[in-house]
Amino acid sequence: MPELPEVETIRSQLAPLVCGRTIERVEILDPRWCMPLSRDELADALTGRRVEALQRRGKYLVWRLDGDLSLVHHLRMSAAILCDPRPEPQHLRVRIVIGGGRGRRRRLTLAIVDQRRFGTAQPVFGEAALESFFERRLGPEPFGTDFTAEHLWRVTRGRKAPIKALLLDQRLVAGIGNIYADEALFRARIHPARPGGRLRRAQCGTLREAILDALQAGIDAKGATIDDLRHLDGARGSFQDRFLVHRRAGEPCPTCGEEIVRTVVGGRATYFCGQCQPPPRGVPVSGAAAVSLRRLRAPDRARRSPPPRASP
DNA sequence: CGTCTATCCTGTGGGC
């Protein structure tokens, strides 16, 4: 679940290792990684190029290469990038050999591992094409100047979808995933099932601040490691130990002590405090009411609401 | 257009 803080952590650790150096060889073991291109097509496009910069946009890692080529790389659910791993790691999908460069630093091999195989990469030629790629998919960067309370206000007007579902929509604001949506809504004391259009103006300001605080806390902790996500050297992030509510069903709310509740909002597991994040009008007090109605499709299971995750 | 669902994928763990 690399979200903005996890991708930023990877970017900041990887950039000094690759910038200014040359891609000597690309071995794509899993053809899904570069679909619809063939492995040869992508490998040929990358081989011999110098890495000019490593950037991040939303949850995308963007390799800026010479010749006006960019590699738009997304880790999706479970990918990680390891530097010179030994022994060969499980779920290895791609090997990238980076040359010694001018300073004759030693060559290194990056291993892209990805248990669930959702990760992708695609080459984009030219600045204009890169801009339009992101234009179509992503809203403003949370830490950029155009992510304002006013923006949040504007894009939520008239929307009936739960605010959490809107936060997960990358076109509204880039980089937020399931973890940071829960954490930001808790910090802002807003119920995740509240219809976006019913946020008050002041709440948009509060929520913006809460999003920035949650993301910054994630970056400071070098991201969260829940399953496979690792740093370049295989180390884990520590933000999972600082979650306020995410994945903490049954534990006491850090603010009021009330039990944290787990429900489903926008089709995703959602954690919040029923006391600190009061339900919107029309939604019954029980947190379970936030469960989307499609659960009715499987009546048996719907009643047997998800068991509280006892922490070990 | 807005909203919701299914799909991709695989390891884990609960239930029986």
Place this chain on the structure above:
DNA sequence: TGCCCACAGGATAGAC
């Protein structure tokens, strides 16, 4: 002990 299946979820296509 072992089988079955729900679950985790980012992005996107397609249904309504």
